[in-house]
Amino acid sequence: MLSRFRRPQADLSIHVDTTELRPGGELEARVVLLPESDFHVRQGTIALVCTENYVQKTSSQYGTHYSRKRQTLYNMEESFLNDVTVRNGLPHSTDVRLAVPPDALPTMNGIKVSHVEPGITWEVTAFLDVAGARDIRCEQQVIIRRPHATDDDVSPRPVVAQTKHEQCALTLTVSNGDARSGDTLEGDLRAEMLQDVTAEEVRAALVRSENFGNEQKNRTVDEVTFEREVSLRPGHVREWRFKLDVGQVGVPSLNTEKSSVRWLVKAWLTRNMRRDLRIEQEIRVDV
Known part of the structure; x- marks a missing residue:
């Protein structure tokens, strides 16, 4: 036995x-x-x-x-x-x-x-x-593996985010709220200044934010810096255009009971010893 x-x-x-x-x-x-x-x-x-x-x-x-x-x-x-x-x-x-x-x-x-x-x-x-x-x-x-979408499968869906800070009003426009491997996202950042602001950098980035369980990890997929050491005055309106490459997608957007993967277009006016002025827009990314 x-x-x-x-x-x-x-x-x-x-x-x-x-x-x-x-x-x-x-x-x-x-x-x-x-x-x-x-x-x-x-x-x-x-x-x-x-x-x-x-x-x-x-x-x-x-x-x-x-x-x-x-x-x-x-x-x-x-x-x-x-x-x-x-x-x-x-x-x-x-x-x-x-x-x-x-x-x-x-x-x-x-x-x-x-x-x-x-x-x-x-x-x-x-x-x-x-x-x-x-x-x-x-x-x-x-x-x-999900099949790759063709150009006929996806129509552009522009998305817009707006955030008002005490110092300025920010508007972030992204050419398409849906993306996939190999895509390039185009967009612009608009700042309407309400107070004097000295920014160390003005930049935008495509960031993948992973929450598998209760630990968050962020990875910058692509990034562009528009200006460094720039002084912005009240009443001025500035716009910066950008392109961000999605690259090859191995971890697409995800939402389950325990986990999430979010793809975010983010923009910052970074400031020395002061809180950065930020804005972000989530997009959906597939393979």
């Missing part, structure tokens, strides 16, 4: 017809079991699973600790063995077709936090519930 603490002697493997898929596609998988002993399987399942990996940040008097947390976002499961005794040397294989949901989140890898690698992962898992012994499990990672 097998010990319930002991794993049965067997080789369990998954073979897939492709490791890259798109939302709405199908995956053909074969599960192969090669037993090297006799044991009883209560149930065998294969599943396509989407997992969100996020960061749990905990602070105490002893310091800050980061741990990885996991949440299943999608689980399509099929049964391939039920209440059967497998025999030493007699292989068992099953072919299964698994569907990727049309609204599947793409695979993405966020900015690493300490030892934790957050993001969205997909894998095919096989699991054997073994009577009186440790269960057997194996997995095969797959990648979900």
